Amino acid sequence: MAIDFHDEKNKMTYASRKANASWSEDLESLLPPGKHFVRAVDLGCGGGIYSKALVDAGVESVVGVDFSKAMLHGAKTNCEEYDTISFQLGSAFETALQDETFDLVLARALIHHLDDLHLFFAEAHRILEKDGYFIVQDRTPEDVLLPGSEEHIRGYFFEKFIKLKTAETERRHRGPEVRKALEETGFTLVKEVPFWEVRGTYPSKNLLKEELRHRIGRSILYELDDSELDELIDYIDNKVTQERNIVEKDRWTVWIAQKK
Numbered sequence: 001m002a003i004d005f006h007d008e009k010n011k012m013t014y015a016s017r018k019a020n021a022s023w024s025e026d027l028e029s030l031l032p033p034g035k036h037f038v039r040a041v042d043l044g045c046g047g048g049i050y051s052k053a054l055v056d057a058g059v060e061s062v063v064g065v066d067f068s069k070a071m072l073h074g075a076k077t078n079c080e081e082y083d084t085i086s087f088q089l090g091s092a093f094e095t096a097l098q099d100e101t102f103d104l105v106l107a108r109a110l111i112h113h114l115d116d117l118h119l120f121f122a123e124a125h126r127i128l129e130k131d132g133y134f135i136v137q138d139r140t141p142e143d144v145l146l147p148g149s150e151e152h153i154r155g156y157f158f159e160k161f162i163k164l165k166t167a168e169t170e171r172r173h174r175g176p177e178v179r180k181a182l183e184e185t186g187f188t189l190v191k192e193v194p195f196w197e198v199r200g201t202y203p204s205k206n207l208l209k210e211e212l213r214h215r216i217g218r219s220i221l222y223e224l225d226d227s228e229l230d231e232l233i234d235y236i237d238n239k240v241t242q243e244r245n246i247v248e249k250d251r252w253t254v255w256i257a258q259k260k
């Protein structure tokens, strides 16, 4: 059963982790040197993990938008020490934000939840100022299907459970589809790049196994029941030979587009 974003009991699912500092550094290296953002929107912000990361990276203010009251409750708790972040209930297709008001829109791990990319991209285009940047981060089917390794732990999920592979590849948009929708909604594609994001660092393998058991933001693992989750953890235990200092990285694609 897939995660229900609207269930209060899931409110901290996307609020408890902290983005690794390398996330914003790596994104920054894809933008023009010295680029400074004043007003950003984090669309489908979940628990505000990346709203915080944007502010930590120097963005002056961020509005987090999500269609789930439960997620926004978690986000408000997570970001209570950040007075330049505000949150607003809204749909990715109709944010109710004003026209041409923001110089950056981020959509991280959102588009695989959306059927209509054109409608969403048109909304992002509407709220961006001219020359504003739109950053989309998500996995393509190719990212998902990369094999497991000491670093790419997630690859083992799909090796072990074919049903996860099917569910995961079906919901992911392909690169050409994203590019086409960006171009057809008035964006200029600046870059489309594979992007490795550090998901977590674990001093020992036992801590990795423990984290997997209680994985926060584990939307695909919601498809497994408890005994299947045990099986998966045993499988990963056998595959990962490293006992200490494990760095887990997830593979994504980042599209950087500009409103012209």
Ligand SMILES: C[S@@+](CC[C@H](N)C(=O)[O-])C[C@H]1O[C@@H](n2cnc3c(N)ncnc32)[C@H](O)[C@@H]1O
Pocket (backbone or CB within 6 Å): 005, 014, 043, 044, 045, 046, 047, 048, 049, 050, 065, 066, 067, 068, 071, 090, 091, 092, 093, 107, 108, 109, 110, 113, 114, 219
């Ligand atoms: C996988 S989470 C990602 C959260 C956050 N961006 C991150 O990367 O940690 C997807 C988020 O998108 C939100 N979402 C899904 N469909 C949406 C829609 N149509 N409009 C607004 N938010 C949506 C969900 O409530 C959830 O918080």
